Amino acid sequence: MSTRTLFLLPGDGIGPEAMAEVVKIIDHMNTDAGAGFVTDTGLVGGSAYDAHGAAISDADMAKAMAADAVLFGAVGGPKWDDVPYEARPEAGLLRLRKDMQLFANLRPAICYPALSAASSLKPELVEGLDILIVRELTGGVYFGEPKEIIDLGNGQKRGIDTQVYDTYEIERIAGVAFELARTRSNRVCSMEKRNVMKSGVLWNQVVTASHKEKYSDVQLDHMLADAGGMQLVRQPKQFDVIVTDNLFGDMLSDVASMLTGSLGMLPSASLGAPDETTGKRKAMYEPVHGSAPDIAGRGIANPIAMIASFAMCLRYSFNMIAEADRLEKAIANVLDQGIRTGDIMAPGARQVGTNEMGDAILAEF
Amino acid sequence: MSTRTLFLLPGDGIGPEAMAEVVKIIDHMNTDAGAGFVTDTGLVGGSAYDAHGAAISDADMAKAMAADAVLFGAVGGPKWDDVPYEARPEAGLLRLRKDMQLFANLRPAICYPALSAASSLKPELVEGLDILIVRELTGGVYFGEPKEIIDLGNGQKRGIDTQVYDTYEIERIAGVAFELARTRSNRVCSMEKRNVMKSGVLWNQVVTASHKEKYSDVQLDHMLADAGGMQLVRQPKQFDVIVTDNLFGDMLSDVASMLTGSLGMLPSASLGAPDETTGKRKAMYEPVHGSAPDIAGRGIANPIAMIASFAMCLRYSFNMIAEADRLEKAIANVLDQGIRTGDIMAPGARQVGTNEMGDAILAEF
Ligand SMILES: CC(C)[C@H](C(=O)O)[C@@H](O)C(=O)O
Ligand SMILES: CC(C)[C@H](C(=O)O)[C@@H](O)C(=O)O
Numbered sequence: 001m002s003t004r005t006l007f008l009l010p011g012d013g014i015g016p017e018a019m020a021e022v023v024k025i026i027d028h029m030n031t032d033a034g035a036g037f038v039t040d041t042g043l044v045g046g047s048a049y050d051a052h053g054a055a056i057s058d059a060d061m062a063k064a065m066a067a068d069a070v071l072f073g074a075v076g077g078p079k080w081d082d083v084p085y086e087a088r089p090e091a092g093l094l095r096l097r098k099d100m101q102l103f104a105n106l107r108p109a110i111c112y113p114a115l116s117a118a119s120s121l122k123p124e125l126v127e128g129l130d131i132l133i134v135r136e137l138t139g140g141v142y143f144g145e146p147k148e149i150i151d152l153g154n155g156q157k158r159g160i161d162t163q164v165y166d167t168y169e170i171e172r173i174a175g176v177a178f179e180l181a182r183t184r185s186n187r188v189c190s191m192e193k194r195n196v197m198k199s200g201v202l203w204n205q206v207v208t209a210s211h212k213e214k215y216s217d218v219q220l221d222h223m224l225a226d227a228g229g230m231q232l233v234r235q236p237k238q239f240d241v242i243v244t245d246n247l248f249g250d251m252l253s254d255v256a257s258m259l260t261g262s263l264g265m266l267p268s269a270s271l272g273a274p275d276e277t278t279g280k281r282k283a284m285y286e287p288v289h290g291s292a293p294d295i296a297g298r299g300i301a302n303p304i305a306m307i308a309s310f311a312m313c314l315r316y317s318f319n320m321i322a323e324a325d326r327l328e329k330a331i332a333n334v335l336d337q338g339i340r341t342g343d344i345m346a347p348g349a350r351q352v353g354t355n356e357m358g359d360a361i362l363a364e365f
Numbered sequence: 366m367s368t369r370t371l372f373l374l375p376g377d378g379i380g381p382e383a384m385a386e387v388v389k390i391i392d393h394m395n396t397d398a399g400a401g402f403v404t405d406t407g408l409v410g411g412s413a414y415d416a417h418g419a420a421i422s423d424a425d426m427a428k429a430m431a432a433d434a435v436l437f438g439a440v441g442g443p444k445w446d447d448v449p450y451e452a453r454p455e456a457g458l459l460r461l462r463k464d465m466q467l468f469a470n471l472r473p474a475i476c477y478p479a480l481s482a483a484s485s486l487k488p489e490l491v492e493g494l495d496i497l498i499v500r501e502l503t504g505g506v507y508f509g510e511p512k513e514i515i516d517l518g519n520g521q522k523r524g525i526d527t528q529v530y531d532t533y534e535i536e537r538i539a540g541v542a543f544e545l546a547r548t549r550s551n552r553v554c555s556m557e558k559r560n561v562m563k564s565g566v567l568w569n570q571v572v573t574a575s576h577k578e579k580y581s582d583v584q585l586d587h588m589l590a591d592a593g594g595m596q597l598v599r600q601p602k603q604f605d606v607i608v609t610d611n612l613f614g615d616m617l618s619d620v621a622s623m624l625t626g627s628l629g630m631l632p633s634a635s636l637g638a639p640d641e642t643t644g645k646r647k648a649m650y651e652p653v654h655g656s657a658p659d660i661a662g663r664g665i666a667n668p669i670a671m672i673a674s675f676a677m678c679l680r681y682s683f684n685m686i687a688e689a690d691r692l693e694k695a696i697a698n699v700l701d702q703g704i705r706t707g708d709i710m711a712p713g714a715r716q717v718g719t720n721e722m723g724d725a726i727l728a729e730f
Contacts, residue, residue, distance in 0.1 A: 076560075090560045120486050120599055141506075141528060142561055149563050156532045159567030163506060163526040166517070193615070195441075195455045196507055198514050202524030226619040232596060233623040234485055247558075251616050254591040258598040 004318055005069035009044040009060070012080075012089060013291025014354075015073020017299065020308035021358030022071060025310060025327070028362060035320075038065070044096070045075025045089035045291070048177070055092030064096055065282070069317040071310060072096070072286035077293035089291075097137050100282045102270035103169065104176040105137040105249065106312070107288060109236075109256035109266060115337035118261030118344060125236060126259055132184065133242045133256055134177040134337075135249025137270055139169045140199070141248045165245065167201045170206040174275065177243035178215035187219040187240035191228040191248055197364045200225075203245065232256055257288050264289045264302045264343050267309035269316050283317045285309040299353045302341040303332055307361055330364035366602045369683055372432035374409040374425070374461075377445075377454060378656025379719075380438020380652065382664065383671035386723030387436060390675060390692070393727060400685075405432070410440025410454035410656070411460070420457030429461055433651040434682040436675060437461070439656035454656075462502050465647045467635035469541040470502040470614065471677070472653060474601075474621035474631060480702035482628030483709060486598070491624055496604045498621055499542040500614025502635055504534045505564070507611045515539065530564045530610065535571040537638065542608035543580035552584040552605035556593040556613055569611065590617070597621055622653050629667045629708050632674035634681050648682045650674040664718045666730045667706040669696055672726055695729035 006026065010019035029035035043051050051057075055075070056064075064070045068292035075089035085091075096102070111119065111129035119126045144162030151157055174190070181188045190207045192200035204222060211220045223231065225248040231238060232252065236259050244252060257266045266289070272282035287305030297299055308331060315324035338349040339360050345351050352360065371391065375384035379618055394400035408416050409427035416422075420440070421429075429435045450456075476484065476494040484491045509527030516522055539555070546553045551688035555572045559567035569587060576585045588596065590613040596603065599618065601624050607618060623629045631654070637647035643661070652670030673696060680689035703714040704725050710716050717725065 085566065088560065094561070120490050122485060122487060125485050144525075149562050149567050152531070157567055158532075159528075159530045159562075159564035160509075161528040161562045161564050163524075163528065165524045167521045167523075193612075195453065196459070196612075197524075197526045198512050199524035199526050200448065202514050202522055226615045229594070229616050230619045230623045231626070233620055234628075247561075247612075248616075250558075250561075250591045251594050251613075254595045255598055255620060258595045262598075263595070352410075 002036055004035065005067045006037055006039045007063050007070045008039055008041040008063070009070060009072045010041065011045045011073040011075045012047050012077050013074050013289065013293045013296040015075070015291055017301050018287065019071065019073045019302040021303035021354060021361075022306055022310045023104055024358055024362055025307065025365065028365070029323070043207070044072065044092040046077055046080040048092055049080060049083055049089065050086050053087060055087055055089055056095055056121055061095065061099060062149070064284070065100060069313050070096065070284040071313065072284050073306065074287065074289065074291035076291045077296070083351070094142065096284060097270060098143060098281050100284065101138055101272045102282060103136060103138040103273070104173055104271045105135040106269040106271065107133040107135060107249075107253040107256070107266065109133065109253070109260050110262065111260040112262050112265065112332060112335050114332070114345060115261040115265075118346065119259055121259055123234070126145065126261065129236055130259060131236060131239045131242060131256055132180060133244070133249060134173065134180065134252060136169065136173040136245050138247075140246035151188035163199050163247070165202060167202070167206050170203050171210055174207045174243060175214070176271070177241050178211070178218050181218045181241040185223070185240040186217070189221045189223055189228070189239055189242050191223050191225045191242060191244040191252065193225050193272070195224060199245070207243070225320045228252060229255055230353045232259065253288065265304045265308065267305055267312050268311040269309070271316060283313070285313040299355060300342050301354050302343050303354050303358050304361075307331060307358070327365055330361045333364045334360045367401055369400065370432045371402055371404045371408040372428050372435045373404055374429070374435060374437045375406070376410040376438040376440045376656065377412055377442050378439055378658045378661040379666035380440070380656055382666050382719045383652065383662070383668040384436065384438045386668035386726075387671055387675045388721055389727055390672065390730065393730070394688070409437065409457040411442055411445040413457055414445060414448055414452050414454065418452060420452055421460055426464060429649075430465060430647070433645070434568065434678050436678065437463065437649050437651035439654065440653065441656050442658035442661070444658075459507065461649060462635060463508060465649065465687060466503055466637045467647060467649055468501060468503040468638070469538055469636040470500040471545070471634040471636065472498040472500060472618040472621070472631065474498065474618070474625050475627065477627050477630065477697060477700050479697070480626045480630075480709060483711065484624055486601070486624055490601060491626065494601055494625055495607045495623055496601065498614060498618045499538065499545065499606060499608045500618060501534065501538040501610045502614075504530055505611035528562065528564050528612070530567060532567070532571050535568050535642040536575055539572045539575045539608060540579070541636070542606050543576065543583050546583045546606040550605040550720065551582070551660070554586045554588055554593070554607050555605055556588050556590045556607060556617065557610040558590050560589060564610070567621060572608065580679065593617060594620055597624065620691055628658075630669045630673065632670050632677050634674070634677040636681060648678070650678040664720060665707050666719050667708050668719050668723050669726075672696060672723070692730055696727045698729045699725045
């Protein structure tokens with residue numbers, strides 16, 4: 001039996017509560033199925049800042065780099081609104097993404113059948129929705145230099161950010177999107193603003209060339225990112241896999257997650273490139289939702305996104321496909337039984353807390 | 366009676382058909398009410414490229430600069446997909462915005478009562494929706510330098526765009542948003558990504574400072590742009606005025622327009638600063654929709670967005686408030702009567718072409 005190392009970064013707000021429910025599942029898998037997970041826990045975000053003045057310490061960064069996979073909760077909250085920019089909670093998340101070179105962010109937007117009525121869209125538009133957004137995560141305007149505020153004198157300042165993409169960055173994310181499309185409905189829609197941005201022109205060219213060279217069996221469409229946002233709201237089921245850059249991916253995946261009625265339930269995976277010798281890829285799994293400081297500590301947060309993120313971890317980091325499927329099925333079953341946390345409460349359903357939701361899923365698993 | 370000069374740039378695709386319906390209204394106002402509009406017509410986009418190899422000629426640019434207001438149709442189409450980047454149809458639009466210094470783009474997202482069922486959102490979420498997006502239009506990543514593709518050798522290229530905002534640019538767009546909020550529900554929500562972008566940090570600081578100094582009677586909120594996209598889909602009626610940068614404004618206004626069920630019906634105004642001596646501001650009015658090459662030339666396009674753009678022109682460029690109100694009311698009345706173009710057709714309504722729609726609105730005006 002192999003050892004599987006997991007580094008847990010629960011973070012701030014509801015992060016620790018949600019993570020506790022995943023720990024139950026890990027413990028269960030170790031005890032019942034000898035899964036051999038070895039966990040260690042660190043600090044990230046505001047809680048890391050409080051402990052040692054940075055949004056993640058070098059020691060915890062090293063542990064994240066060494067682990068088979070990182071599970072990440074959520075960061076941020078009003079308490080840290082005024083910490084120095086370099087130490088703000090998000091800086092911990094951004095450093096993890098960058099230093100681990102997690103260039104591929106997979107954000108499924110699925111509509112759990114039991115929740116289709118909870119969408120703000122008409123149910124017929126979202127029932128059965130299953131989109132995968134593949135977002136580039138280590139490039140673009142998030143990390144490009146110069147990134148600064150310059151004092152121009154005369155009371156004027158200048159804020160600068162730089163959007164940069166190199167061919168290889170676009171090629172590798174496109175490759176991930178095409179490969180994943182092959183395991184799904186075999187369609188990729190690439191989104192950029194080539195009518196305004198030179199990085200968009202290059203993006204479009206490289207995706208088109210990759211397609212032609214290696215993935216011509218996959219259907220490829222291109223859409224301007226603004227039109228893409230529109231179409232996500234208008235007719236979301238037209239999409240299978242969407243591939244886009246870091247900033248557009250941020251915007252579009254938030255819009256997509258909202259369509260499902262399952263906001264607060266959606267997981268994500270952030271993956272690096274396979275190691276040339278071992279084939280292993282660095283990986284981090286995190287809910288799409290934030291730290292929800294307003295409800296933190298009250299035991300009412302929905303742990304499903306965190307648990308579903310662990311299911312992605314089983315699938316992508318450990319190739320435990322059967323277990324991942326079972327865990328996802330357990331979530332769907334619990335929802336079908338009408339068990340709900342407050343955020344997804346519906347007439348006639350039974351409202352439970354974080355703990356009970358975790359237990360119910362574990363019981364079905 | 367004063368002379369009012371209008372420069373018409375119908376552009377490509379359905380632009381000319383839609384513009385023809387506005388011309389009817391202009392003629393009517395001249396004949397019946399001695400409005401004194403003097404019009405001239407130029408070329409923009411693909412049609413300008415076909416005529417003289419640029420997306421707008423210097424001569425037409427000069428006319429646009431000299432006119433009291435410009436009415437713009439739409440640009441682009443597959444015919445011009447492969448023209449050189451600098452001459453692509455959008456370049457004409459971008460040059461107009463930049464050279465005329467039209468920094469304030471006003472994009473109302475309203476839901477015509479007769480059309481609330483056409484939204485992909487549940488009717489109760491959009492009924493009565495009335496949002497105004499104030500988008501910065503001459504700065505940010507649209508125009509920042511460097512903007513280029515560099516050949517790095519080894520088959521690698523680098524695409525670069527630059528997001529730049531100076532204090533004065535943020536201040537003046539915030540001022541427009543606050544002033545407009547005072548004429549509405551007195552609330553402004555400013556959106557940026559200050560957690561990732563330095564320009565977002567500056568944006569947030571400058572909007573906050575303007576508010577404190579000059580507009581503290583207006584309610585100001587801040588939202589991260591990704592969360593803003595989510596909230597637009599979740600609970601759009603929470604917003605009154607949204608102020609945001611060029612790229613976020615592009616994305617968010619497309620999402621917002623889709624909410625209304627009135628896509629293809631929404632107008633926009635792009636305004637410059639008031640001239641220091643005359644008080645006049647340069648202005649351009651254009652539909653939010655594109656050139657719809659697939660239906661161009663068939664007489665079936667919906668001219669309402671173009672007509673509603675002219676209503677904004679009456680309001681903002683000529684202070685003809687009563688006329689603007691009447692024209693907007695005429696549009697609503699025609700919709701209430703169940704007269705529809707194909708794009709907004711509904712069971713029991715009467716389907717008409719571009720021409721008849723224009724005539725019906727004129728008859729109500
Ligand atoms: C917290 C923030 C830095 C982050 C981002 O912008 O990428 C978040 O919005 C996300 O989508 O994961
Ligand atoms: C046509 C294009 C250049 C333009 C933009 O990106 O600004 C359009 O999408 C818009 O919103 O007016």
